[in-house]
Amino acid sequence: MIQFLLHVLVISSVTSCVTLGYNFVFGKGKILHFGQLVQTMVAAYGLWVPITQYGQPFFVGLCISISLLLIVTLLLSWLSMRLEPDGYGVLSIALHLIIIAIVLNWNSVTRGALGIPKIPRGILPSTTFGYAIVCVAVLAAWVFFLWRVDKGSFSRNLSALSENEWHAQSLGVSRARVHAIAFSIASGGSLISSILFSPYQGLLTPSDFHFPQMIFYVMCVVAGGPGKLWGVLGATTALVFLREGIRFVSISPSYIGPVQLLLFGAILFISVWIRRDTVFPKERKI
Amino acid sequence: MLDVKGLSFSIGNQPILSDVSFSVKEGEVIGLIGPNGSGKTTLFNVLSGFLNQTSGSITYKESDITNLSPYKRAHMGIGRVFQNFGIFREMTLEENVQVALEALPKNQKRELGDLKKVVKETLEIAGLQDSAKKKASSLSGGQMRLLEIARTLKSGNNLFLLDEPTAGVSPKMTNQIADMISTLKKDGKTVLIIEHDLPFIGKICDRVIVLDVGHIVLSDTPQNVKQSKELQEIYFGADPTT
Numbered sequence: 001m002i003q004f005l006l007h008v009l010v011i012s013s014v015t016s017c018v019t020l021g022y023n024f025v026f027g028k029g030k031i032l033h034f035g036q037l038v039q040t041m042v043a044a045y046g047l048w049v050p051i052t053q054y055g056q057p058f059f060v061g062l063c064i065s066i067s068l069l070l071i072v073t074l075l076l077s078w079l080s081m082r083l084e085p086d087g088y089g090v091l092s093i094a095l096h097l098i099i100i101a102i103v104l105n106w107n108s109v110t111r112g113a114l115g116i117p118k119i120p121r122g123i124l125p126s127t128t129f130g131y132a133i134v135c136v137a138v139l140a141a142w143v144f145f146l147w148r149v150d151k152g153s154f155s156r157n158l159s160a161l162s163e164n165e166w167h168a169q170s171l172g173v174s175r176a177r178v179h180a181i182a183f184s185i186a187s188g189g190s191l192i193s194s195i196l197f198s199p200y201q202g203l204l205t206p207s208d209f210h211f212p213q214m215i216f217y218v219m220c221v222v223a224g225g226p227g228k229l230w231g232v233l234g235a236t237t238a239l240v241f242l243r244e245g246i247r248f249v250s251i252s253p254s255y256i257g258p259v260q261l262l263l264f265g266a267i268l269f270i271s272v273w274i275r276r277d278t279v280f281p282k283e284r285k286i
Numbered sequence: 287m288l289d290v291k292g293l294s295f296s297i298g299n300q301p302i303l304s305d306v307s308f309s310v311k312e313g314e315v316i317g318l319i320g321p322n323g324s325g326k327t328t329l330f331n332v333l334s335g336f337l338n339q340t341s342g343s344i345t346y347k348e349s350d351i352t353n354l355s356p357y358k359r360a361h362m363g364i365g366r367v368f369q370n371f372g373i374f375r376e377m378t379l380e381e382n383v384q385v386a387l388e389a390l391p392k393n394q395k396r397e398l399g400d401l402k403k404v405v406k407e408t409l410e411i412a413g414l415q416d417s418a419k420k421k422a423s424s425l426s427g428g429q430m431r432l433l434e435i436a437r438t439l440k441s442g443n444n445l446f447l448l449d450e451p452t453a454g455v456s457p458k459m460t461n462q463i464a465d466m467i468s469t470l471k472k473d474g475k476t477v478l479i480i481e482h483d484l485p486f487i488g489k490i491c492d493r494v495i496v497l498d499v500g501h502i503v504l505s506d507t508p509q510n511v512k513q514s515k516e517l518q519e520i521y522f523g524a525d526p527t528t
């Protein structure tokens with residue numbers, strides 16, 4: 001039982017780092033972005049491929065990962081400004097599918113569907129207890145950082161833009177700058193999860209990056225209250241507990257998958273229904 | 287100060303503005319009138335950079351801003367009051383002002399000094415200092431107008447584009463807004479103001495431009511415009527002398 005709780009603590013801390021970052025784009029910024037896993041995949045493969053496949057030190061992998069992430073972040077924020085909001089929403093899904101197709105088929109580098117085994121923990125603790133402490137500490141630092149950001153002027157710019165683009169721009173708010181920062185924050189969450197999650201599993205596999213995982217993020221943000229730091233943190237923790245805990249309910253293992261899907265479908269439906277006034281922007285332009 | 291040359295704008299193949307040209311001198315207060323749908327708000331949207339003109343050019347303070355993005359025009363001191371309230375309803379009154387001050391270019395921000403103090407002063411101008419922490423959605427239409435105007439005044443602008451600032455506002459508040467505009471004039475600021483209230487226009491404007499189906503049909507002093515036959519026809523629907 002203790003082992004299970006520690007395991008869930010690791011997973012929920014790492015997932016919260018991602019959802020809290022994503023919350024700035026989709027929640028507070030109301031940018032229809034469903035490509036968070038594009039950032040996570042680029043960060044994770046950019047980090048671990050050089051280390052495991054080409055024997056590079058961690059630091060080199062980190063530099064490669066951050067550089068690739070930066071390019072993807074700028075690309076995403078540029079696209080999000082060029083396209084109509086709904087168009088960008090669809091495009092971000094397409095980008096996700098493209099990246100996962102590349103990961104699955106570029107066997108010589110990513111080992112395709114098999115994934116990359118033996119991801120080293122390096123200096124990270126080898127016990128689940130130690131790992132949980134590290135993850136919670138990292139999450140605490142990330143939350144503190146985002147809490148400061150949330151109180152600052154960037155956050156007000158983002159809220160203003162999400163409520164009415166024209167009104168915000170007429171005050172001198174630069175959309176390009178605000179979008180770039182919002183996507184960078186989301187990428188920060190992806191980077192943290194790449195560093196912590198794969199070594200915990202000891203495995204980097206594309207099966208962690210399928211679209212239902214993205215829907216899980218959306219659900220955490222919507223259920224917690226779009227833009228609400230503490231709400232999203234609470235919702236992510238609760239939903240990860242639910243997702244992992246369901247395995248212990250005494251039903252046949254072959255039903256667990258469908259039951260999870262049904263349950264999460266219901267939760268997503270209900271939370272979108274309850275928050276239908278706040279999830280999507282009311283007026284984007286005049 | 288502002289030079290607009292041959293400005294046209296169309297949606298699809300439907301022209302909304304056709305060959306609009308005028309210039310505004312520094313310190314002038316200009317009224318822009320015309321029937322509903324004549325393109326007044328569209329002209330402001332092109333001037334602010336939200337809509338791209340199909341042809342023509344805009345020069346502001348000797349530089350060509352025709353293709354400049356909206357936020358850069360704002361940084362150059364072009365302030366805007368929207369017909370449909372440019373207030374962020376989900377934010378508090380205080381944040382509504384804060385966001386404008388924080389978006390100013392760095393040197394202007396430095397000149398303002400303590401932003402908190404300026405926020406307070408701005409709310410005082412609008413008479414809303416006691417509701418600083420309330421959400422803007424709790425305000426009445428007239429209060430939103432006052433807050434928006436006060437915010438534009440305090441954001442170091444030089445050219446003000448005011449789109450029907452007195453619509454839906456009580457006579458007392460209308461006078462208050464007229465006073466604000468007079469103060470702007472005294473400070474040498476330039477104002478373009480869209481209004482349907484002709485007496486109001488007559489009181490505060492140096493010159494009136496009349497727009498009809500996207501064309502400028504008149505540009506003259508308020509007295510001459512009021513007496514003109516064209517205005518009677520396009521604005522009141524009939525010539526009262528006949």
Ligand SMILES: Nc1ncnc2c1ncn2[C@@H]1O[C@H](COP(=O)(O)OP(=O)(O)OP(=O)(O)O)[C@@H](O)[C@H]1O
Nearest residue numbers: 297302320321322323324325326327328329369480
């Ligand atoms: N996004 C749009 N799509 C289609 N037509 C538009 C759009 N925006 C404006 N128009 C048309 O452009 C014309 C001018 O509109 P505009 O809002 O500039 O008028 P206005 O002079 O400000 O009117 P009012 O006095 O009612 O505010 C109208 O005929 C309107 O239907």
Ligand SMILES: [Mg+2]
Nearest residue numbers: 326327328369
């Ligand atoms: Mg109008």
